[in-house]
Amino acid sequence: MLVVVAYDVNTETPQGRRRLRQVAKTCKKYGQRVQNSVFECSVTPSDFLTLKHDLHKLADLESDSLRFYNLGANYSNRIEHMGVQRHLPDDSVMMV
């Protein structure tokens, strides 16, 4: 299944930038970065639990926000993109 991880952190501080780098590194084990603070991770349900556990340890839960969107297994028609892009999860993402 594909899980979108959106991470909100104040990157004006070195600590915030460090956390963002750590979150990105963790998410990249499972997928790729599609925006500055958005990652698309291809995971099993077990991977997803591990990912959340790892991110829970990295994040500053008093100041950061992590939001997970589970797009399920058949996700290609759920994603559309406009403008520049860093990556695509596969060839079937619709351009609008």
Next chain:
Amino acid sequence: MLVVVAYDVNTETPQGRRRLRQVAKTCKKYGQRVQNSVFECSVTPSDFLTLKHDLHKLADLESDSLRFYNLGANYSNRIEHMGVQRHLPDDSVMMV
């Protein structure tokens, strides 16, 4: 249906910050901001077309990235949250 709009713009420039404000204002007609550059919009298929049309006009497609995730009508079990939050789309979002 619920559509997540993730917007990536360089807010180091006044123009970028202006575009982000305009995108937020447009998305807020349909839903709410849940992170700095993530909006959750409750839309009909017709609204969604209008929203994309409006955002297409606002964005600088040479430098900005807009990504749309359609969570469908039964979306509450597709969303999980960790850490601080600005808003919730409804009472049924799972906290992890």
